[in-house]
Amino acid sequence: xxxxxxxxxxxxxxxxxxxxxxxxxxxxxxxxxxxxxxxxxxxxxxxxxxxxxxxxxxxxxxxxxxxxxxxxxxxxxxxxxxxxxxxxxxxxxxxxxxxxxxxxxxxxxxxxxxxxxxxxxxxxxxxxxxxxxxxxxxxxxxxxxxxxxxxxxxxxxxxxxxxxxxxxxxxxxxxxxxxxxxxxxxxxxxxxxxxxxxxxxxxxxxxxxxxxxxxxxxxxxxxxxxxxxxxxxx
Amino acid sequence: xxxxxxxxxxxxxxxxxxxxxxxxxxxxxxxxxxxxxxxxxxxxxxxxxxxxxxxxxxxxxxxxxxxxxxxxxxxxxxxxxxxxxxxxxxxxxxxxxxxxxxxxxxxxxxxxxxxxxxxxxxxxxxxxxxxxxxxxxxxxxxxxxxxxxxxxxxxxxxxxxxxxxxxxxxxxxxxxxxxxxxxxxxxxxxxxxxxxxxxxxxxxxxxxxxxxxxxxxxxxxxxxxxxxxxxxxxxxxxxxxxxxxxxxxxxxxxxxxxxxxxxxxxxxxxxxxxxxxxxxxxx
Numbered sequence: 001x002x003x004x005x006x007x008x009x010x011x012x013x014x015x016x017x018x019x020x021x022x023x024x025x026x027x028x029x030x031x032x033x034x035x036x037x038x039x040x041x042x043x044x045x046x047x048x049x050x051x052x053x054x055x056x057x058x059x060x061x062x063x064x065x066x067x068x069x070x071x072x073x074x075x076x077x078x079x080x081x082x083x084x085x086x087x088x089x090x091x092x093x094x095x096x097x098x099x100x101x102x103x104x105x106x107x108x109x110x111x112x113x114x115x116x117x118x119x120x121x122x123x124x125x126x127x128x129x130x131x132x133x134x135x136x137x138x139x140x141x142x143x144x145x146x147x148x149x150x151x152x153x154x155x156x157x158x159x160x161x162x163x164x165x166x167x168x169x170x171x172x173x174x175x176x177x178x179x180x181x182x183x184x185x186x187x188x189x190x191x192x193x194x195x196x197x198x199x200x201x202x203x204x205x206x207x208x209x210x211x212x213x214x215x216x217x218x219x220x221x222x223x224x225x226x227x228x229x230x231x232x233x234x
Numbered sequence: 235x236x237x238x239x240x241x242x243x244x245x246x247x248x249x250x251x252x253x254x255x256x257x258x259x260x261x262x263x264x265x266x267x268x269x270x271x272x273x274x275x276x277x278x279x280x281x282x283x284x285x286x287x288x289x290x291x292x293x294x295x296x297x298x299x300x301x302x303x304x305x306x307x308x309x310x311x312x313x314x315x316x317x318x319x320x321x322x323x324x325x326x327x328x329x330x331x332x333x334x335x336x337x338x339x340x341x342x343x344x345x346x347x348x349x350x351x352x353x354x355x356x357x358x359x360x361x362x363x364x365x366x367x368x369x370x371x372x373x374x375x376x377x378x379x380x381x382x383x384x385x386x387x388x389x390x391x392x393x394x395x396x397x398x399x400x401x402x403x404x405x406x407x408x409x410x411x412x413x414x415x416x417x418x419x420x421x422x423x424x425x426x427x428x429x430x431x432x433x434x435x436x437x438x439x440x441x442x443x444x445x446x447x448x449x450x451x452x453x454x455x456x457x458x459x460x461x462x463x464x465x466x467x468x469x470x471x472x473x474x475x476x477x478x479x480x481x482x483x484x485x486x487x488x489x490x491x492x493x494x495x496x497x498x499x500x501x502x503x504x505x506x507x508x509x510x511x512x513x514x515x516x517x
Contacts, residue, residue: 016501017503018508019504019505019508019509020505020508020512057500057501061494062496062497062500062501063497063500064493064497064501064503086480086493086494087289087479087480089494090479090494107451107454107476108447108450108451109448109451110451121458122458
């Protein structure tokens, strides 16, 4: 195993200042430290509102931190996602860090196959190759072939989530962020997701996830970390 | 259960290519660089002290309410308007960087017609209504030196197909088209000469939702596949989320927030950005 962490979070703080509601400040956490190494899956735990999803979004550069560093190993260097230029963060997302949220952000008129192929296309993989691989991923997540050419807007919640998962797993990201990836799945599809996560761990991915389903959590987590113990809730 | 994977050789070959791409991308530097752009209408600021950089393949969205200065800024960036102060540098295909406002009128016209495109909100401002749709597109090619009729016709056909135009209408006047069709002809006219940078002012404004979705899908595909850089002004946050990598929020001529599009929309920091995002109707 590598000595250096893939992800190294130091002194991270998050607060929301609600300007439209009289400037109220909500402190989510502060002084949060977390290291995640290749080949491990850290499951975040904590009561609702403790900042699990906020932490995941901070790591992905989707939320802005109030203080601290988020160091991600990218192209052989540690890049601070909290401070890097937008084009660097986009490159980190393209090559190093994947994110599967609970909900698929549906793009009008774009067929499921292209939605899943998109991360490969963004890395310059030719359309035919990307779509062939996207088809394999959709098949693995049990999306019937008849749906591949349709836009996912009309799909069921579970189908949309599987399209989202296929999109997140089509690239072997060195770091993978999962926010309740099995929330609306049945048992059979949940097992597929568990198998995919385990495979990602075996190939050496560093995974940080939120898994409300304890069966899934027990099956994949190498470490369970309580967010409230990581950082002092301010 | 078996989980199919790619051959390791394929994966590693791709990783090597990725690394090479990453190095190439890091070397490129900005395509367009604006510094301290200010423009005034009398005493009122159209845009004030705006600086930004745009790389090739990058799409920048500019949002803000009417009168926020976003169109003034777009016109300054596209050299359609000479600002009261500020610099604009553009990197040519040759690698040489030029001072856009310092160019002669002829040089600037050549740059804006060959390397750049400008898509107006109202297609009537970007099309010649008295000549056919095909001629509107072909004219652009002739302006950059194409002379062979067959080649021109082929490229025009290719582009009208890409924007999903019915080719039977190619010889009709744009004045007989719907607004959505006119907008697609305008986009074809702007992209046929293979510009590296395109400016768009509310490209989907005033169109039906279904037509808008189609056009957005088209624009997304074109910017992805052609590696186009683009600056898109819109008041529609959903359009901005779909099309742009980075987002600037303007208010009263100033940039109040600037960052990754999803970050600005999901965790806006500025009071005005928060108001803008929270004012969007949910469907």
